[in-house]
Amino acid sequence: MTRRPNVVLIVSDDQGPWALGAAGNHEIRTPVLDDLAARGVRLERFFCASPVCSPARASMLTGRIPSSHGVHDYLDGAHVGTASRDHLADQPTLTDALADAGYRLGLSGKWHLGASDVPRPGFVHWYALEGGGSPYRDAVMYRGGAPEHVTDYLTDVIADDAISFIDAEQQHEAPFFLALNFTAPHKPFAGQHPEEYTALYRDCAFETCPQEQAHPWLQTLDAAPIGGEADTREALIGYFAAVTAMDAAIGRVLDRLRVHGIEDNTIVVFLSDNGFSCGQHGFWGKGNGTFPMNMYDESVMVPFIVSAPRMLPAGEVRDELLSAYDLPATLLELLRLPHEGFETGPGRSFAGMLRGDAPAGTEPADRAVVVHSEYGPVRMIRTADRKYVHRFPYGPHELYDLAADPRERTNLIDDPSRADEVARMRRMLTEWFAEHARPGADGAALPVKGSGQIRPLAGDPLGAFGAPVWDGASTSSLP
Structure with a gap:
């Protein structure tokens, strides 16, 4: 009996749909992801369910919208310990379905859905960032339930951990699922990344990131855009360098699949949690880069690539409108596992479209093209x-x-x-x-104002949301 394919789901953090060479950006260097796109299918119009990380990630895993799973802003407050909690507890998730099907699950990187120190059910490997963001050389990770202070470059640390998981899984007969969740290219930007990557952009014109006139809804902190930094050019260098460093780290992980001879039996998906503007529309950030919070395509669209040798065509680009709430059903159908449980809400599998079973321009069944x-x-x-x-x-x-x-x-x-x-x-x-x-x-x-969600929703949503009201004068870091 042929073993089911492994799955590597790679999620970047705050990567705009424009920040990818394969998407037409002639300045940013992403050779690994460009090659992945050439070997698979790239979606040009894939949307997040919310333009901020925690609700977006919750929708990826549940196939539900924020107004169903209850996470409406980036999660603030306690991320570990007794004061924290799993915000997806008692909600069916993609990883639950995979565990039930016999997959061995691993996480390397950002979680940011509460209880980062407690491995979720089915995970045999758990290496999670404590909160929603951190400097690149001063992070706290949780291996199992124990904290580790990391001072090496975080992108490489996360990739090295993922490689270790893949190596260890070779002794097991069961297929594996790896959630490889980078913090890149999330801020901080300037002075955070290895010189070999920042040097690539010292003379860059950044034509792909025009610094437009300040948006009238722009939110600032200490005279800088809240999603950016005071030195715009250094922030651009750092953002681009973060993407390229992540691209190289992804390359090392994919190389490991080849070393073990399992590349042809592994589905690799790459996407970002939400989009990002680096000056487009006159602001830096995503949905909470402005107030009122914005829904520009730069905020709500994300890059998306899937490669599955023997299963999907190579080098295809599709422009159907698809969403993160479609992801669980799609992956499960590609694995020939029951997926109907993730189609009781808005999500619909687009596996047939990826395989080429559905004609170009058609949408998932039973849903208008919206x-x-x-x-x-x-x-x-x-x-x-x-x-x-x-x-x-x-x-x-x-x-x-x-x-x-x-x-x-x-x-x-x-x-x-x-x-x-x-x-x-x-x-x-x-x-x-x-x-x-x-x-x-x-x-x-x-009362969601992009300033963080402290407590989960309860019977009285207005009283239980717990989001501090932000008046624009001060804020914590916005993951």
């Missing part, structure tokens, strides 16, 4: 050529004609000629969230 994102009371519906953003309770709302205005420069919400279009998209959005939101977890009335 995707949705949310960030607390901010909700978005995105079609191939339109985007509508609704902010509870009072707005401001936005409508963009993406066919005529792909860079989202002209808000048409007050254009009388668009009134019927606004009404139609608002109705579609309202009906979709009415179908998929869960009472007690719905974010429409939550």
